[in-house]
Amino acid sequence: IARLGAGPESVVALCLPRGADLVTAIVGTLTAGAAYLPVDPALPEERRRLLLEDSGADLVVTDGTGPALPGPRAVTVGELTALPGGAFAPVPVGPDALAYVIYTSGSTGRPKGVEITRGSASLLLRELEDEGAARGEGRRVGWNASPSFDASVQQWVRLSRGDTLVMMDEETRRDPALLAAFIDAQNLTDLDITPSHAEPLLDLLTPDGGPRPLTLLVGGEAIGPALWDRLADAHRAGVLRAVNVYGPTECTVDATAGWIEEPGEPHIGAVLPGLRMRLLDxxxxxxxPGEAGELYLAGPRIARGYRRSxxxxxxxxxxxxxxxxxxxxxxxxxxxxLLPDGRLVHLGRLDGQVKLRGHRIEVQEIEATLSRAGATEAAVVLGEDAGGTPxxxxxxxxxxxxxxRHAVAGALPSYMTPSAFVAVDRFATTPSGKLDRSALPARIEAASPVEAPEQGAGLNGRAEELIGRVWAQVLGAASIGPDDNFFKLGGHSLLAIKLVSRVRAELAVALPVKAVYAHPRLRDLAAHIEELTAAKDG
Structure with a gap:
């Protein structure tokens, strides 16, 4: 990477999937004195183009499997490893040198790149150690975060203290049953997880009450009281430890940490030493004292700012x-x-930003995409489907x-695609003339009971009828046909988990979550289930 001209303040875009090549590329980029920009290969092509253009990246590293993108010079991992070797001394850089750029959703309709320095990343690791969230030697840390999200930083940075980074594939990351088995088989000691994924995982980890050397770093969205109490019970039973971490990308991953040890009101803990807190009106x-205010954070771990903005x-x-x-x-x-003991309680947002399944989303970015696609007016809200899932x-x-829907799916990450699109004749407005989001329904109701005749229209065979009924229940859909696509009807990873759980319960078939992604059309998934059933029955 250095021989190709990368050095201090250069940005090297790494368009690589999570794996050993990505880790090697991160270490190589930092050793060359440059900063890395993670670009998830799974992102839509339009999004990848935008990140490369906006960041002004100097070099792109790929695995050579995807389409070529215009812009900076591109090189494959294979081409890099074929270059002549030899001794190479790390390029000396100071703590103020740029370490990485990670893009987050933007309220202006475009994502914004957050610039983090090497000193900030080093402080994060030290503070996690002091807090006890990265304690002891020989830890085995699961790497399940997308490299495009800053949670991945607190995972790979553990290599610098001698910990082992344990890779997991997408199927394992998505499927609670596989993840629970993976935790025990790999003897994981540390795992980042969102509350949405922690709930089904706990069902599988705690039934036997057996202790594990496992610490869950729970973050990305608010923890509800019921999950908080379950995690506290697991801690008191010695099953596992859990710490609630909170932090914007702009403050180097984690700003606060609070151990979940007792039932009660959820909190985000106290501010970590590398930051100072202000609660202002x-x-x-x-x-x-005891009053609510907007949280401001200061100190050496806040970002330089937004790249080229x-x-x-x-x-x-x-x-x-x-x-x-x-x-x-x-x-x-x-x-x-602020609580009397110095811990913070998170009370929500003051703007249009929402958190969904651990992802930070500015709804204005989705609305801008809808406007470009032909909507005269649009508003996106965080609500619930008929089953109560956010x-x-x-x-x-x-x-x-x-x-x-196609326009959003082609321009934005999958987690930013709304589950439902509802046409309206007009929008209510506030007295000042602005769109009144609070007047919009925050829940999608099924249009008719799942037993209605139209639910099974066109469905043939027991498997199709069963899948149609389960889809209707999980998705809250009024009508299901054999050619319907699970994800185009609003399905996502958590609903896929629910779907698989119900199929397993009703048919006693070991259907993996990846099967829903491989066979998103109802008739195809039903045919796959019939194959699994036939194989099971001999």
């Missing part, structure tokens, strides 16, 4: 009136309350729902 004045940087990284001259603080947009709902005036 709308006039930038400190709130009183000085205007956005100035909006979110503001002068710290309580610090030394030149100090900055990051405006999180999160509303919090999901995105897109309300639109004008535009065809199918065309809008």
């Amino acid at each position: 709308a006039r930038m004045a400190p709130v009183g 000085p205007h956005l940087t100035a909006q979110r990284f503001v002068a710290d009136p309580f610090g030394a001259p030149g100090d900055r603080m990051y405006r999180t947009g999160d509303r919090c309350r 999901c995105l709902i897109a309300y639109h005036r004008g535009g065809d729902a199918t065309a809008l």
Whole structure:
């Protein structure tokens, strides 16, 4: 990488799947003194093009399997390994040198690249050790996060303290049963997980009550009271340890950490030592004891800013009136309350940002895509499907729902595709004339009971009828046909898990979650289940 011209302040885009090649490329990029930009190969081509263009990357490393993208020079892993070897001394760089750029959803309709320095990443590891979230020697850390998300940083950085990074494939990451077996088979000691995925995993890890050397770092979205109490019970029973971590990408992954040891009100813990906390009101004045305010974070672990976006940087990284001259603080947009013991309770957002299955989403970015695709007006809200599972709902005036869905799926990551598209004649407005999101229904209701005749229209055979009934229940759909696609009807990873669990229970067939992705059309999945049933019966 260095021989190809990469060095300090260069950005090397790594368009590689999670695996050994990616780890090697990260280490090689940092050793060359450069910074890396993770570009998930699974992203839509339009999104990958945008990241390369916006970042101004100097070099792209790929595995050679995907289509070529315009822009900087591209090189494959194979070409890099074929270059002449020899001794190479790491390029000396200081703590203020750029380490990585990770893109997050943007409220302006475009993603924004967060620039993090090497010093910030080093401090993160040290603070996790001091907090006890990375304790002892010989730890085995599961790498399940997409490289495009900052949770991956706190996983691969553990290599620098001698821990083992244990790779897992997408099938294992998605399927709670496979993940639970993987944890025990690989003797994992540390695993990052979102609350949405922790719930089904706990069902499989805790029935026998057996102790494990496992620490769950739970983050990415709020933990509900029921899950909090379950994790606390697991801790008190000695089954596992769990720590609730909170932090924006702009503050180097984790800003707070709170051990889940006792039932009660969920909290996000205390601010880690590399950051300072301010709870301020709308006039930038400190709130009183026990009062809610917006959380601002200052200190050496906040980001440089947004890549090539000085205007956005100035909006979110503001002068710290309580610090030394030149100090900055990051405006999180999160509303919090400080408990007497110094721990924080997270009370929600102050803007349009939402968290879904661990992903940070600015709904304005989805709305901008809908507008470009023909919607006269659009609003995206975080709601629930008929089964109570959190999901995105897109309300639109004008535009065809199918065309809008295809436009979003082709431009944005899959987790930003709404589960439902609802056409409306008009939007309610506030007294000031702005769109009133609170007036939009936050729940998708099934249009008719699942036993209605139209549910089975066109479905042939027991397997198709069973899958049609389960799909209707899981998706809250009014009508299911043999050529319907699970994901185009609003399915996602958590609903795929629910679907598989119900099929396993009703047919006693070991259907893996990956089968839903391999056979998303109902008739194809039904045929696959019939093959599995025939093989099971001999």
